[in-house]
Amino acid sequence: AQKITQTQPGMFVQEKEAVTLDCTYDTSDPSYGLFWYKQPSSGEMIFLIYQGSYDQQNATEGRYSLNFQKARKSANLVISASQLGDSAMYFCAMRDFTDKLIFGTGTRLQVFP
């Protein structure tokens, strides 16, 4: 069965520093997609970045990059040059070949000046 694990309930980072949010997953399917979403205090879900299981290179989107280690089944999100507006909940998610989409428990990131 699919499973997504985020082991960091909360993280602190100073403004302008980089931070890594951990995500590990478990699936027996060879084809899957990995996603990261941001949820600010307003509650909206904002898509950040995607990594496909067959992608050879790590995904990047602006200040976001995904450190994809397939053999270790990890898909960590790296945020470079943190900003105060990055303070939010961050969720890792996986979609399998049947299109089922499940989420981890989230990591609350707080950026301080």
Add this chain to the structure above:
Amino acid sequence: GAGVSQSPSNKVTEKGKDVELRCDPISGHTALYWYRQSLGQGLEFLIYFQGNSAPDKSGLPSDRFSAERTGGSVSTLTIQRTQQEDSAVYLCASSSPTGGNTEAFFGQGTRLTVV
């Protein structure tokens, strides 16, 4: 519409009453998802649809919960005989057909309070 629309945005109901939550996905999106999020918690998977079919209902917490989707579009999540532990935000998302980096787009959610 331009995005995923959920109604009502807020619902207060008395314990024991039935409630219906509606989700209007983005036009053309075949996959539709329902999640439950308690305060400060993660997204609990409830059910998803491919077209009008629900391949996986394993996340529905009890037989008081049911969902349907008609015409490959609007979906309704029904909770019968509501209990206080059903209080949460119910999120709906939709995505276009499988084929790559098609992210799911979320509605603003329905905040359900059972008193």
